[in-house]
Amino acid sequence: MQFSVTILGSNSALPTSERFPTAQVLNASERFFLIDCGEGTQLQLRRNKIRFNRINHIFISHLHGDHCFGLIGLISTFSLLGRKPDLHIYGHEDLQRVMQPQIDYFCREISFKVVFHSIEPSKSDVIYEDEKISVETIPMKHRIPTCGFLFREKPRKKHVIRDMLDFYQVPLKSIPLIKNGEDFITSEGEVVPNEKLTKPAAPPRSYAFCSDTAYNEKIIDQIRGVDLMYHEATFLDEKESLAKSTFHSTARQAGLLALKAEVKKLIIGHFSTRYFDLDPFQQQAQSVFPNTQLAKEGRIFEIPYIPNL
């Protein structure tokens, strides 16, 4: 029942000697969704002991190199390791156009299929869905078409209370209906309300990944109340005008958006290479939104599973 984000790269375009370009992994119940794939992502996956064969879906926010230059190396390594399952990559329609020739050239005997899914970053769409999770795009405001990604667990079925089922002699075939919220009618015709037989399931968890973007209140409605939000904070407040002109955000702006969107926790990252000491980022964001943490390579942010007992 894990739901956690591992930071593989925290930096903006120019890597430093210690900070990698953007890449993260969302672990949703041991299924791993890779989000962006800067140069060195495969190395960072190894360092963080994330098994390659758990990754079947990769989401690319936009086609700046610091968010996708690690793709070809990762695909090539997957192939050298003899991977079999399809690999699904979600990104702007140009992604396939720039990647396919590289794959064709460098991975001539590729052992698996790379399936590109073209997304339209300017609108919010559900681009992935399975029985446990959905992924929506979040339109970002950047120099080129860019989107964030909103991962939401699906609502779980209710938990039945075993003792009450026994007491009312509920037959097995009725249990799925009760889990779905229906009342139970005994053989004597007594209506037992669902609330007597069940406990609510743990609330679905959610993660919003927002990078790269200028400060943009238009996304607030979509991400309102998420458990965890990553928001880029390329600059400190002193560079607000530079942030604006390059379509990036400051640490304080990230905090402000977190506050207005009533998210529960904020991670900031995508730090400009000009900064060595990152503590001021945390301070400036926390001055607006106290529950802020810095994205740093290897950090894991977990959203606990809290059943309503």
Place this chain on the structure above:
Amino acid sequence: MQFSVTILGSNSALPTSERFPTAQVLNASERFFLIDCGEGTQLQLRRNKIRFNRINHIFISHLHGDHCFGLIGLISTFSLLGRKPDLHIYGHEDLQRVMQPQIDYFCREISFKVVFHSIEPSKSDVIYEDEKISVETIPMKHRIPTCGFLFREKPRKKHVIRDMLDFYQVPLKSIPLIKNGEDFITSEGEVVPNEKLTKPAAPPRSYAFCSDTAYNEKIIDQIRGVDLMYHEATFLDEKESLAKSTFHSTARQAGLLALKAEVKKLIIGHFSTRYFDLDPFQQQAQSVFPNTQLAKEGRIFEIPYIPNL
């Protein structure tokens, strides 16, 4: 008068959590020649404090990803930093074909010119030359067209002995001729042999980079007596048949080639990811050629400048 090789990446195709794919830098009197450029090379350049603007020439041995996937990130970073001088890249003719579309897409406002120099890996050619150094290709024996690179300093002019010039009252205009090896004739007609007026210059230094390749004695004549040779050693001896079938070498074979070519020092690298402990590589190579060292990230192999005093 530096002549040293810095190892940026020591591993073969699949990077480990600590070992990077192939990349090296030859520092020849503070001019830096980048040799191969696996993923993460720009990060390793930063870690090893090699200034980006010193790199004007990049040599790519062959078009397997672990030798060139770092190129696009490096070029992109150079451009973001506003580089101006041309960047010269030497490689198989296909290199431009696969790189140019990436450069065109990801570096739209590139600030400098990337000049591709097509090389024919199957024969030995001088592909670069200036007043101090020359670079020749060394044909390798690999699954795809591959060459090594032989870097040779040009012979230096002789050192004049100041006291002897004074003694014979040699005029300034004659000094360049004496440095070139000519005798001096005094005003009285006495012939002073050049050996009395000069000391020999330090011998030119040389570095042979040999990767990837099966064991191949055909290159011995070309590399005979070099000061330093890097030779790939993907496998230990126990995997000699695997080395043969994949067109790679074992540690012992690298040592044997060093011995037969009478090189002065051997570095081995391009280790298969299957090996964690690299000491057996050194032992097996040293059993044939004692002056062998392991390529490890961050190691610097210097060939000292030894003037003949």
